[in-house]
Amino acid sequence: MGITIYNTLSREKEDFIPLNPPFVGMYVCGPTVYGDSHLGHARSYTVFDVLYRHLKWSGYKVRYVQNITDVGHLTGDTDDGSDKIAKQAVLERKEPVEIAYKYEVSYFDDMKKLNILNPDISCRATGHIIEMIEHIQALIEKGYAYVTDQNNIYFEVRKFKDYGKLSGRVLEETKSGERINIAGDKRNSEDFALWKAADNSHLMKWNSPWGVGYPGWHIECSVMSKKYIGETLDIHGGGIDNVFPHHECEIAQSEALTGKPFIRYFIHNNMLTVNGTKMGKSLGNFIILKDLFKEIEPMVLRFYILQSHYRSVLDFSKDSMNAAKVGFDRMRNSIFSLYKKTKDRKSEGTFRDVDEIFSQFIQAMDDDFNTPIAISVIYELLKLSNTELNKTDSDINKLTYISEKITIMTDDILGIQFNTIEAGVKNHEDQLISFLIEMRKQYRAEKNFKMSDTIRDSLKEMGITLKDGAAETAYTID
RNA sequence: GGCGACGUCGCCAAGUGGUAAGGCCGAGGUCUGCAAAACCUCUAUCAGCGGUUCAAAUCCGCUCGUCGCCUCCA
Known part of the structure; x- marks a missing residue:
């Protein structure tokens, strides 16, 4: 019985077999730090946190790498050259670096509240410009990229035959529509930028063999994942909205260079909507975590997120959130009573009915991280626990055994913490x-x-x- | 226009070929001085139509509806 994972590359659940067991290299696209984290970040990083925890609990030695994008991506693949961090810097009258650092701290602060473990390596794009330049240069030498007369560098998509294998897009059908203004110096509309020349007004820029400029949107992930994990990653994760173009382009620029498969398992979490519609910066229905945490406990949000499967669309609403809170409180109270009764004890022996339920939990997690089922299994075990607790002659050893299992399920694997309980008990x-x-x-x-x-x-x-x-x-x- | 996902009890949400988990809400019951909690019981045939199969919520086709990606976005 191993772990199965839905692989976006094959669009099927596959047995999880890392390249070099028991080691697992896992890379998840991190945030662009130009604003406070929102609900979508909470969902994505909670999901990958649980994945990380479960792999570790299952015995894998995981190296979890996550980038911090502190180079502002372009706001579009046009020539206007504006980038998000620079924009925010102007707005807040600060240096771009101040903006990036401020929101990086803010991000980790929110993640900590959600009990999300830090990645093993958190790397910043600005710290890897040299490696990016090397990567780009190698692509030029191999004939996959070209320098234009404006000192921009593009990846020539047509030269990479596998382009589209992740997203299922065919070049001919992806002819850009009228909505995009094609940069004038591209050979083909589908080519994407690896490096852009910067003019004087640009705030974030670096020297390169092609003059002063800044990196394109996709290159950092290819470069940093290669540096810290290797040419082939076991797992690459991110939001489903990153499938195209971001991850498609990553594959192209990585595999074109190495000639090896870039990713074994591509994992994408589905989107979160608010009252039925997409949460978008331009749509104004944006929910910032720092605001939300004034109304609800971060742990309740975590619980809420895990009550749906990561590949389903999760719709956020006040009503469903409140229903989750009531359910969460019930779980917390039951566990509180259990812990209070069994604290400072160690169980002896095993209990078949408890083991049976526990193995259902593990099976659910092994099956593409089915957290909704995992949570329902916890309720089953709690039912057992409450019943035992209510008996006049309750079996303290059994209760202790249950509480040990519950701790593995909630604390260790799902990362749901009941801090108030511990504090209350002590x-x-x-x-x-x-x-x-x-x-x-x-x-x-x-x-x-x-x-x-x-x-x-x-x-x-x-x-x-x-x-x-x-x-x-x-x-x-x- | 191209690509893709989804539509399961009042609400949230699993189940992807063998006869519908769990949570919230609701009803009844047990316990109890009362209250609360806990526990027990009860509530769906799966958007619609057609097909494949001994067997379908689960596979195929069509219709209707919702949403996402194709532009930075988790």
């Missing part, structure tokens, strides 16, 4: 609440319900809810 608060519960128990025994209810109501006002079970009284903290 400090003096717990002792105080337990003392009050004891007092209330006394009053109830004496049928002094007035006092017992006072304790319960007062605690409720503080956000502490008491829950009487058959065996004992548990509590949850909001």
Whole structure:
């Protein structure tokens, strides 16, 4: 039983076999740092974080590389030469480098809140200009790229016969429409820029054998992935919107140079829509994570994202978000009770019914990272746990065993953390609440319900809810 | 115009050939001094039509609808 992954290259689920097991080289397209991260980033990087975690848990030695695009891409493949970071720099009256760094910090800050692990290598495009120039030069020498009289360099797509194998596009049919202004010095409309000459007004530019300029949109990923992983990557991930042209062009410029397969498994997460429509910068329905986190806990968002499969379109709405929050809270409360009961214990032996459920979880994850099923399996296990917890003679060893499995599923693999639980269990608060519960128990025994209810109501006002079970009284903290 | 995805219970969402997971909401019940929680039970034949098959939500065709990519975008 191995892991299967849906490979965009074949459009089928395939058994996952890395080039050099147990090592896995994985590259995911990182953000362009010219603004705060949005919901789409949250989805994409949560998805790949879970993929990363599950591969590691499964025994693979993963090197996860992610770029930071701090060279502004062109806003279009035209000659106007404006780039996004430079634009933002003008807007904020800052240096482009300040903009890039500011939003890089902002990005990692948001990712941390979502409990997304840092990649093993986070690399910046601006730190690899030399390698990019070398790569471009080699492509020119091999005849795949050409320098124009304006000192722009383009990749000649027609020379690379496999162009289109990822996106399924055929050159003849992709003739650019009227919406794109073709740069005048291209040989063919489908050619894409590897390097562009910069004029004086340009803020981000570097020296090169072809004069002062800046790199094209696609080259950084080819160059950095090769440098840190190798000529063939096991996994390359990104949003489905990157399939064309970005990843198609990456394949071309990489394979043209090395003659080897660039990617073994291309993985793309589907888009996130807001109330049924695409979230777009120009559409104004943009949801910034920093704003959203004022209303909902980041962990709830993570849970919400994982409740749908990464290859499905995920529609974000307030209603579905709230439904997810209620479900999340229920899970958190159940786990809270379980952890409280079993803390500082180690299980002995195994329990067949628990193992059965646990293996269902792993199977779901192995099957192209089916997190919705994985989560439904957790609910099944929690049902088992709650039932056991409710018994007067509950099996503490079994509960401990369950809690150990739950930790693997939520913390280790799905990366869903219940921080409040741990905090609640440890400090003096717990002792105080337990003392009050004891007092209330006394009053109830004496049928002094007035006092017992006072304790319960007062605690409720503080956000502490008491829950009487058959065996004992548990509590949850909001 | 080209390429692609999707349409499953009131809502969210799995299932891709063997007879519909899970979550939210709702109804009933058990427990309980009451309340809450927990647990149990109940609620869909899968957009429509046609075809392939012993068997289809799952494969094929058509129709309708929604969305995405083709321009930076996760």
